[in-house]
Amino acid sequence: MIYFYIPFAVFILxxxxxxxxxxxxxxxxxxxxxxxxxxxxxxxVTILLISSYIEVLYT
Structure with missing residues (x-):
């Protein structure tokens, strides 16, 4: 999951x-x-990305 999310977050930023x-x-x-x-x-935006990652991780 993290391997997908980090490039996605960099692209978004x-x-x-x-x-x-x-x-x-x-x-x-x-x-x-x-x-x-x-x-x-x-x-x-960084706060949003971190909170969305945590939400996806724990659901």
Missing amino acids: FYINQMTYRLCVQKEIPDDRQPKVYRTINIL
Whole structure:
């Protein structure tokens, strides 16, 4: 299960970062605020991925 989930999680994080970049460009977010946006989104997505893995693991 973990051999499938880790590449899937990396793909999801990569794709979310691409969408975050497009959001920053479209909304014209200043360069000094972009790291905060990336950090927040990456932390939230990582929490989601970990919680979904735990849910799948224990059901």
